[in-house]
Structures are given as C-alpha cells and as structure tokens.
Amino acid sequence: MGTKRRHLTIAQLCEELAIARSTFYEWRAKGRAPRCIKLPNGQIRILRIDLESWLNTWEAA
DSSP, X not given: OOOOOSEEOHHHHHHHHTXXXXXXXXHHHTTXXXXXXXXXXXXXXXXXXXXXXXXXXXXXX
C-alpha cells in the first residue's frame, strides 16, 4: 500500500471513512468534522494529522 497523503480532499476523506459526502457536510455544519483548511481557490483540504487527532477524540469517548 502507498504512503498516506498529507492533505486529503473531501472525496478522499469520505472514501477513507466510508461515509457519504452529505454526511461530511452535515458534520461540518454541526462543528463535528475534522478541522478543514480552505485553499485560495476555495477547495477544502483536511490535514492527515487533523484527521488522526479527530479520530482519537472519538476513540476516547
């Protein structure tokens, strides 16, 4: 298996978590999604480290 990407697109995040894109946007609207960064072109990326940290908070709950 290849190296994990440092920055994930929304599609990559949804594929990795096996969720629908609409679920991601629902989580984001409710403040429950991993931290996102908005690029100058308007696209959203999620840093791998932010995803891992976010997953760890749910694991502990």
